[in-house]
Amino acid sequence: MKKVIYKANSRGTGDYGWLKVNYTFSFANYFNPERMNFGALRVLNDDKIAGGFGFSKHPHDNMEIITIPLKGMIEHKDSMGNQGTIEAGEIQVMSAGTGVYHSEFNKNKNKDAEVLQIWIFPNKKNVNPRYDQVEIQNLAKENELYQILSPYAKDQGVWIHQNAWFHLANYTKRKEEIYKLHKEENGIYIFVIEGEIEINDEKLSKRDGMGIWETSEISLKNETNSKVLIMEIPMHF
Template sequence: METVFHPSTERGHANHGWLDSYHSFSFSSWYEPSKIHFGALRVLNDDVVAGGGGFGAHPHDNMEIVSIPLKGSLAHKDSTGNEKFINTGDVQIMSAGTGLQHSEYNASKTEPVNFLQIWVFPKVNNIKPHYDQKTFDSDARKNNWQIVVSPDEKDGGLWINQDAVFARASLDQNIKLNYVPKFAGNGVYLFVIEGSIDVNGQDVNKRDAIGVSGSQTIEIKSLEAADVLAIEVPMGGI
């Protein structure tokens, strides 16, 4: 088993006024050679966009892009004709494939929106661009893994063009909850949204992350009430 610990205090940071962003992996002008990616996971940005602010139309191709609002709502528009609001409790995914353009703005003119922007390398390049979003019941992840992204429709999550799984759990204090990878050889990147957990003897606090690979079972215990996102991704061939 191999682990890599990424404390929140060592993330990259950029504050543009309208955007306050923390980067778990090298992004834009922040470059850290030890944090390029974790397997197929390339970007995990923790973004706060001020009221009325947002990202104007810009292109993507051959990337799986997941957005998870934690507070507030996003207004999304893309070149394939989708024009949606993404609210707290929703998850959005775009398979950029052969290429598209999209914009994301804070849906509020006055209140900030906080969301996670996550990029995963695709399994197959140059597919037709694909968009989907879904509202998930927060009660269904109480002391339990709720799958929100998976290539397997039976899991109940949004489809992704990769052997990758995103799962979220809201844990009471002193709950033990193991994570078992769906795909053999995959690693799991655990990002603590709120609270504090123990992962194989390592304390992982709010906005910290720990990547675990080479393990069939990852043992997790909540040290206090916690909200945890597990991102399972292939580790090889990237």
């Protein structure tokens, strides 16, 4: 088993006035050659967007883009004709494929929105762009990992063009769990959204991240209220 740990305070930062970001991997004005990606996981941005502000129309292609609001509401518009809002308790995915334009704004002018922006390299290039959005709060299982993303349209949650699986857990009491990888060649990136958690005897706190590969399973131990995102992704693609 191999591992890498990125403590919350070691991440790159960006302060653009209306947008404050913590970058796990190199992005925008943050560049670290040792932090370009973790396998197929290219971007994990922890955004705080001021009320009434956001990202104006901009392009993407050949990337699986996942948005998970943690607080507040984001208004989305794209060149595929999709328009609406996504809020905490939901997940949005956009397969950029051959190319798409979109914009994202904080719908609430009086409160900040907190959002995780995640990019995954796809296993198919130049697919037709697509959009999906699911209420993950309806999938939630208290004190148990539950799936929110997979490679299969028939599965629970959203799907993407990659052999990746995302799970969330909302722990409110002491709990121990084992996560078994779907594919041996995959790795796992754990991101602690709130609280503290122990992964394979390694303690992680709020906004800490840990990548693990060359293993078939990991153990999770929770002692306090916490929320954690588990991302299983290919290490080679």
